[in-house]
Amino acid sequence: MNPPARTPASATPMVWMTPALCKTIESAGTTAHRLASGPGGWVERLGDDVIISYKQDAARDEMAAGLDAWCQKAAWQPVRVFHRHMPVKNADRISPVLHSGDATLPLTTVVTEAGIRYGLDIGASYSHGLFLDQRVNRATLRELKPKRMLNTFAYTCSFSVVGALAGAETVSVDLSRKSLDRGRHNFTLNELDPAKHRFLAEDTNELLPTLAARGERFDAIILDPPTFSRSKTGRRWQVEDHFEDLLNAALEVAAPKCAILLSTNCTKLDPTTLERHARWCAKVKRRSAEYIRPAMPPDFPAGHGASTLWMMVR
Ligand SMILES: C[S@@+](CC[C@H](N)C(=O)[O-])C[C@H]1O[C@@H](n2cnc3c(N)ncnc32)[C@H](O)[C@@H]1O
Numbered sequence: 001m002n003p004p005a006r007t008p009a010s011a012t013p014m015v016w017m018t019p020a021l022c023k024t025i026e027s028a029g030t031t032a033h034r035l036a037s038g039p040g041g042w043v044e045r046l047g048d049d050v051i052i053s054y055k056q057d058a059a060r061d062e063m064a065a066g067l068d069a070w071c072q073k074a075a076w077q078p079v080r081v082f083h084r085h086m087p088v089k090n091a092d093r094i095s096p097v098l099h100s101g102d103a104t105l106p107l108t109t110v111v112t113e114a115g116i117r118y119g120l121d122i123g124a125s126y127s128h129g130l131f132l133d134q135r136v137n138r139a140t141l142r143e144l145k146p147k148r149m150l151n152t153f154a155y156t157c158s159f160s161v162v163g164a165l166a167g168a169e170t171v172s173v174d175l176s177r178k179s180l181d182r183g184r185h186n187f188t189l190n191e192l193d194p195a196k197h198r199f200l201a202e203d204t205n206e207l208l209p210t211l212a213a214r215g216e217r218f219d220a221i222i223l224d225p226p227t228f229s230r231s232k233t234g235r236r237w238q239v240e241d242h243f244e245d246l247l248n249a250a251l252e253v254a255a256p257k258c259a260i261l262l263s264t265n266c267t268k269l270d271p272t273t274l275e276r277h278a279r280w281c282a283k284v285k286r287r288s289a290e291y292i293r294p295a296m297p298p299d300f301p302a303g304h305g306a307s308t309l310w311m312m313v314r
Pocket of ligand 1: 156
């Protein structure tokens with residue numbers, strides 16, 4: 001996911017969550033959530049730490065002042081505050097930078113969401129390892145209790161952990177071996193044996209036809225591709241151009257009553273457009289389905305977070 005894409009340019013004010021909402025979220029076993037969101041960036045609480053993600057220095061300074069005021073109101077202090085610049089070009093992205101707090105503490109940390117443990121690495125890269133806007137979708141997956149789950153573009157395998165805890169055999173696919181290793185670590189953090197699950201360092205677009213040919217079928221599939229990707233052979237893949245190809249290939253491995261999560265940060269694919277594409281693919285593949293537009297978590301104001309849709313195949 002490429003976070004900056006979904007924040008509208010219009011000057012909507014910064015929205016801070018109330019300390020009461022923070023307590024409610026925390027009492028549900030969640031220590032990773034947004035504290036504030038606005039046109040110039042957002043503030044995330046990650047356990048004991050905070051990251052301010054900003055586009056311009058003025059927005060960073062405004063959020064830093066807002067954080068001080070919020071902490072006073074909430075009677076809470078982060079151990080460390082990091083600043084993360086969101087550049088216009090993805091190539092200019094760097095890891096968050098420590099702004100205040102003990103520089104000798106490790107940059108790896110563990111947060112919880114609904115009691116599930118996830119390892120974060122604030123120093124590893126631009127993204128720390130958990131996309132907080134998917135909290136409601138992870139909760140939905142848990143309720144669905146899949147038996148065989150395919151998590152494509154799996155990143156650190158948060159959805160796979162949830163599926164496995166709900167009793168599923170899981171297959172996690174990502175081009176990045178490092179991300180899959182972090183996924184295995186997330187399994188271990190939750191006392192799940194990674195050896196009982198599959199982690200495939202493959203190109204999703206190439207793997208799906210192979211899985212279909214082998215007769216593999218799944219009752220939950222996560223499709224959360226990046227906006228742009230390049231295959232191992234250098235082939236360019238752009239979500240708005242290739243989304244239907246991806247979903248058509250996924251439908252070939254969808255068992256009856258399969259729940260497919262469609263998710264994207266591409267601003268050209270809002271939930272209405274996603275549903276239009278999904279309805280077309282269902283028609284092409286002669287599958288009938290129901291479509292559910294999930295609510296965003298309460299700490300995400302409108303216009304923030306990925307566009308997502310559940311396609312419930314009959
Ligand atoms: C948007 S993130 C996925 C986030 C994940 N669904 C989550 O909630 O944590 C995109 C991931 O897709 C992976 N990726 C990019 N192109 C890929 C491809 N063609 N096949 C498999 N994985 C790919 C990247 O390495 C990255 O980990």
